Amino acid sequence: MLEEDQAPDEVPAQKSSKRVVIGVVVLNLCITGFIGFRLTRPASGNLALKQKVAIAEGAGLMRPNDALVETFDPFVVNLNEEESTRYLKLTFELEMVDTAARADVKKMKRVLRDNLLRYLSSLTVKDTVSEFSKNKIADTIIDRIHEVIGPSRVRRLFFGEFVVQ
DSSP, rough: HHHHHHHHHHHHHHHHHHHHHHHHHHHHHHHHHHHHHHHHHHHOOHHHHHHHHHHHHHHOOOOOGGEEEEEEEEEEEEEOOSSSOEEEEEEEEESSSHHHHHHHHHHHHHHHHHHHHHHTOOOOOOGGGGHHHHHHHHHHHHHHHHHOOTTTTTTEEEEEEEEEE
């Protein structure tokens, strides 16, 4: 008799455990589908841009004002290496403090380019390898520009390319 009593109890327990497993699998599939849908769906253009700007501003970065940014053509110079031929390719943009400073940079671009070519071609590979070196180069470029157009007119310098070959 005990065996007959135990057999009916085991059957409902097995059915309920199967239902739980099926429920968990269905829930998992739903969650996975929802996450996949969210990741593959393209975000709204304006919303994505606003989120990127908010993240940049939250990280202490400010989006440059395009009206104050002046782009320089690429610089390609031989580095000052005696036993080898090494090149530096550099592109950058300057964010100016106001439109008058940007106009002065545009007006003096030939002089600035000549001045910067002379400086960049005096560098060695060792002068270009670390982040500290790149920061020093950026500071020197800004200083040389200030020598031509006047002090405190450049807000920031953004490297576009910095390639040593």
